[in-house]
Amino acid sequence: MRASGIVKRYGDREALRGVDLEAVPGEMVAVIGPNGAGKTTLLSILAGITKPDAGEVESANGEVGWVPQQAALYRRLTVEENLLLFARLEGHDDPRASIEEMLELTGLRERRGEVVARLSGGNQQRINIAIGLLSRPAVLLLDEPSVGLDPRQRARLWDFVSALAGRGTTVIFSTHDIQEAERYGGRLLVLADGEALFDGSPEELREAVRREAPEAADRDFETAFVAYLHHRGH
Amino acid sequence: MRGVRWLLLKDLQILRRSPLQAVLLVAYPILIAVLVGFAISRGPGNPRVAFLNEVPAGTRINVGGQELPQANVKGRICARVDCVFVHDRDEAEAKVKSGDALAALILPANLVNKINSLSTLTPGVPEVEVMVNEENAVKAELVDDRITSLLAQANLAIARRIGSEGGRYLNLIVNGGEFHALGGTFHILGLRTTASILKAVTPALPKSLRPPLEEVSEFATQARDNLDVAKPLIDRLAQPIAVDKVVVGGESPPLEIFAIAVAATLTLAFVVVLLVAGSLALEREENAFPRLTRGLVSTGGLLGEKVLLGIAVGLLVTLLMLFGMQMFVPLELGRVWLWLIAIVAGGGALAAAGAALGAAAREVRAVSLLAFMVTLPVAFLSLVPSGAVSPTVFDLIRYFTALFPFKPALQAITAALDETGPGIGGPLLHLAILFVAYTAIARIALRRFAAV
Numbered sequence: 001m002r003a004s005g006i007v008k009r010y011g012d013r014e015a016l017r018g019v020d021l022e023a024v025p026g027e028m029v030a031v032i033g034p035n036g037a038g039k040t041t042l043l044s045i046l047a048g049i050t051k052p053d054a055g056e057v058e059s060a061n062g063e064v065g066w067v068p069q070q071a072a073l074y075r076r077l078t079v080e081e082n083l084l085l086f087a088r089l090e091g092h093d094d095p096r097a098s099i100e101e102m103l104e105l106t107g108l109r110e111r112r113g114e115v116v117a118r119l120s121g122g123n124q125q126r127i128n129i130a131i132g133l134l135s136r137p138a139v140l141l142l143d144e145p146s147v148g149l150d151p152r153q154r155a156r157l158w159d160f161v162s163a164l165a166g167r168g169t170t171v172i173f174s175t176h177d178i179q180e181a182e183r184y185g186g187r188l189l190v191l192a193d194g195e196a197l198f199d200g201s202p203e204e205l206r207e208a209v210r211r212e213a214p215e216a217a218d219r220d221f222e223t224a225f226v227a228y229l230h231h232r233g234h
Numbered sequence: 235m236r237g238v239r240w241l242l243l244k245d246l247q248i249l250r251r252s253p254l255q256a257v258l259l260v261a262y263p264i265l266i267a268v269l270v271g272f273a274i275s276r277g278p279g280n281p282r283v284a285f286l287n288e289v290p291a292g293t294r295i296n297v298g299g300q301e302l303p304q305a306n307v308k309g310r311i312c313a314r315v316d317c318v319f320v321h322d323r324d325e326a327e328a329k330v331k332s333g334d335a336l337a338a339l340i341l342p343a344n345l346v347n348k349i350n351s352l353s354t355l356t357p358g359v360p361e362v363e364v365m366v367n368e369e370n371a372v373k374a375e376l377v378d379d380r381i382t383s384l385l386a387q388a389n390l391a392i393a394r395r396i397g398s399e400g401g402r403y404l405n406l407i408v409n410g411g412e413f414h415a416l417g418g419t420f421h422i423l424g425l426r427t428t429a430s431i432l433k434a435v436t437p438a439l440p441k442s443l444r445p446p447l448e449e450v451s452e453f454a455t456q457a458r459d460n461l462d463v464a465k466p467l468i469d470r471l472a473q474p475i476a477v478d479k480v481v482v483g484g485e486s487p488p489l490e491i492f493a494i495a496v497a498a499t500l501t502l503a504f505v506v507v508l509l510v511a512g513s514l515a516l517e518r519e520e521n522a523f524p525r526l527t528r529g530l531v532s533t534g535g536l537l538g539e540k541v542l543l544g545i546a547v548g549l550l551v552t553l554l555m556l557f558g559m560q561m562f563v564p565l566e567l568g569r570v571w572l573w574l575i576a577i578v579a580g581g582g583a584l585a586a587a588g589a590a591l592g593a594a595a596r597e598v599r600a601v602s603l604l605a606f607m608v609t610l611p612v613a614f615l616s617l618v619p620s621g622a623v624s625p626t627v628f629d630l631i632r633y634f635t636a637l638f639p640f641k642p643a644l645q646a647i648t649a650a651l652d653e654t655g656p657g658i659g660g661p662l663l664h665l666a667i668l669f670v671a672y673t674a675i676a677r678i679a680l681r682r683f684a685a686v
Contacts, residue, residue, distance in 0.1 A: 049524050066528065072521035074244065076251040081244075088240045089530040115251070131525070 006055035017194045030185025031174040037191040039174035065137030071128040075117035102130040122153025142173035178222040192234040237531035238539040267558030270497040284329040284338035285317040293346045338365035429454035495648040507588040510544035514592030515601040544585030576650035580643030583665040586672035593679030616641040
């Protein structure tokens with residue numbers, strides 16, 4: 001997936017100012033930054049939900065799966081009914097086979113008949129992601145997927161997402177959790193006030209901190225990141 | 235179209251998963267049908283009125299010392315209301331207080347004496363006593379109207395009886411005859427005979443006496459002729475103004491058909507508007523809208539699915555209700571195809587209005603409240619008849635209600651149920667225009683959903 005020169009304005013406010021992003025198959029890219037940095041706007045533009053005011057988005061392999069921050073599914077339907085509905089809407093030739101595959105992938109086969117509202121937030125998020133995967137996307141966009149999950153649920157979620165990347169799916173996710181970004185993001189895109197401040201690996205970000213904010217270089221990754229933002233005027 | 239089918243199935247699954255909603259959708263029209271059915275099949279019915287007659291038995295109204303035959307006031311009153319005969323005032327009061335009787339009518343013991351005093355030099359004021367329980371304004375108004383009407387009927391009966399007796403005496407004066415009074419019978423010569431006698435004897439009198447006698451004869455003739463004219467006047471005195479009703483417009487169906495149409499339209503409106511508005515708001519509340527419209531289904535397709543859902547459920551529920559009504563009031567089943575047209579057209583326009591409301595709010599609860607706040611007053615205003623308010627206010631109400639599909643839907647369903655009254659074409663055209671307008675509004679409002 002390649003995005004270049006993305007600009008988005010809401011009235012007088014520039015939510016994104018010429019952001020570039022490129023991701024290759026199997027890569028996990030974490031989009032991080034403070035609140036209002038433009039993370040969700042960038043992901044919704046990559047997903048094709050929001051139109052940019054300038055710039056271009058290309059996806060070499062076509063389909064882009066999108067998993068919104070809040071689970072986009074019907075809580076009064078069962079796990080199976082949700083998956084079946086979206087498989088049918090996606091136009092799958094054999095929607096039943098598709099949902100069996102997704103139930104296997106999410107580990108929710110035993111709970112297929114349960115109404116979604118009765119599932120934990122973590123399990124709801126897994127179905128949310130599974131629905132995003134029904135289109136068999138080459139690129140999966142996850143908007144803050146771990147919000148509201150407990151540590152155990154987070155671990156299971158990231159194991160699941162990492163396994164997808166291991167099979168060649170490009171994963172681009174936004175998060176507030178810097179430790180999570182460091183742990184799972186092969187690459188980090190740092191946004192602040194709509195501007196891309198950094199694009200590189202976690203190690204390269206630490207190097208940048210060492211150069212620009214040496215006093216925080218030996219601290220934990222989150223403190224170092226905050227110091228970096230502060231040094232850059234954010 | 236493929237997506238619309240699966241979305242429709244999904245909405246029906248959600249509806250089935252909400253037992254309260256599903257029960258309400260089925261129970262509500264049945265309940266309304268039964269209630270309205272009972273109400274209209276019982277007809278306007280006579281109100282129950284506690285009746286206490288304290289007038290001593292055999293007391294008659296007396297005119298000029300002559301007792302009139304009974305006017306049967308009790309019979310006339312009890313033919314118009316359901317009389318509950320009570321023995322004393324306490325029982326009458328208890329009946330009214332408990333609600334067993336709408337009012338109590340008490341004819342006091344001195345009523346006839348007071349009426350008789352009207353023809354004396356010291357006339358009294360005849361009064362009847364009415365007890366009412368004005369626990370609410372509507373009931374109070376109803377009781378006032380009924381009692382006023384009853385007393386008008388009683389007054390009319392008495393006045394007619396007095397007029398009739400007056401006419402009889404007048405006839406006696408004009409034409410002569412037997413008069414019974416004070417236990418004896420008197421022969422009254424009458425003006426007609428008097429004039430004839432005078433005319434007959436005049437030629438035999440001296441010429442000097444003829445002119446004054448001719449004047450008396452002339453007076454008798456004129457008096458006879460004028461009193462002849464007075465007779466119909468006395469007859470009309472009791473009811474001087476007659477009603478000649480001419481219907482100049484607004485042909486209307488029978489009241490029970492209109493009541494059924496109102497109940498059916500109210501059901502259709504609430505079910506369709508709430509369901510479509512709520513269902514559309516649910517797509518946003520569940521965050522599904524962006525996911526759906528990201529290539530899975532177009533906004534037009536989603537809108538069409540909601541309208542289709544509203545029409546399908548509205549049609550089912552309204553038909554269920556109408557067939558329920560059929561048990562109480564026979565409806566013309568040969569016009570069922572017109573029912574279908576009216577319900578589909580009304581449901582379509584109401585669904586489009588519901589979609590416009592649903593697109594305006596983010597949450598199901600908020601949109602449900604909004605739908606109630608819009609539908610209920612519009613329904614009430616649509617039922618305000620001309621003449622009930624000032625012409626300016628009525629015009630305002632007319633223009634306002636024309637902007638919503640309730641009134642044309644009511645007109646279409648009324649026309650479909652009964653051939654009396656205006657045709658169905660006008661309301662259908664009105665509904666079609668509103669359908670197009672609300673669909674356009676809903677589409678514009680839905681664009682807001684595209685923004686995350």
